[in-house]
Amino acid sequence: MRLHHIPGSRSFRVLWLLEELGEEAELRLWSLTDGGLRSAEFRALSPAGRIPALEVDGRAIFESGAIVQYLTETRGRLAPPPGAVERADFLEWISFAETQAAQLQNLNIHHIFLRPETARSVAMMRLDTRRLELTMRAMEAHLTGRDWLLGSFSAAECMFGFNMEAAFRFVRREGFPALAAWAARCAARPAYRRAVQKGGGSLYAQDFYEVPDA
Numbered sequence: 001m002r003l004h005h006i007p008g009s010r011s012f013r014v015l016w017l018l019e020e021l022g023e024e025a026e027l028r029l030w031s032l033t034d035g036g037l038r039s040a041e042f043r044a045l046s047p048a049g050r051i052p053a054l055e056v057d058g059r060a061i062f063e064s065g066a067i068v069q070y071l072t073e074t075r076g077r078l079a080p081p082p083g084a085v086e087r088a089d090f091l092e093w094i095s096f097a098e099t100q101a102a103q104l105q106n107l108n109i110h111h112i113f114l115r116p117e118t119a120r121s122v123a124m125m126r127l128d129t130r131r132l133e134l135t136m137r138a139m140e141a142h143l144t145g146r147d148w149l150l151g152s153f154s155a156a157e158c159m160f161g162f163n164m165e166a167a168f169r170f171v172r173r174e175g176f177p178a179l180a181a182w183a184a185r186c187a188a189r190p191a192y193r194r195a196v197q198k199g200g201g202s203l204y205a206q207d208f209y210e211v212p213d214a
């Protein structure tokens, strides 16, 4: 198995899940900024040039949600089985993680990658921050009185492996005690810590990024 990975990116979702499943994967490291993701070699694995891709079972899979679903189905663990009514909850959270990640990605672009700073849209930064906060409020409500998204720890948590490192960089922790406690529970798992050791990293130089004045 070979995971195409960038520390601090969505491939951490897969890296963490592989550790939870006890599966070994070689890491092939890429960069967000050197043009490598646009190469023919990488686009043969992931046609839009996006991380992650996983080479597994004689083929390559792109899209982190598809990889997480495939691994849970083929390994028969960490998700309700296909056809089970409770699987709907699992599928909702898998997709919800990407709904939230869209806001995180826009905020990463605006706060970290887009240069010169005058190219930023403060209106879009405010809008994405508000939309991110709404997704976090939904999670806060769901996690209040619960330890995990489903009845027990599942691969749905792993789908938030990229999000949970990022969300509180843009929305302050105050008002989200259940979400913060859940993120801490996830980060304390031995498999999470092993994944961080193997391929952890962060895009962030600051703990918190304030939307600048217009």
Ligand SMILES: N[C@@H](CCC(=O)N[C@@H](CS)C(=O)NCC(=O)O)C(=O)O
Pocket (backbone or CB within 6 Å): 008, 009, 010, 011, 032, 037, 049, 050, 051, 052, 062, 063, 064, 065, 098
């Ligand atoms: N929906 C895709 C999104 C993948 C994605 O956008 N990955 C980012 C890294 S977190 C990427 O490769 N960005 C490079 C780019 O946009 O050029 C997934 O979940 O795999």
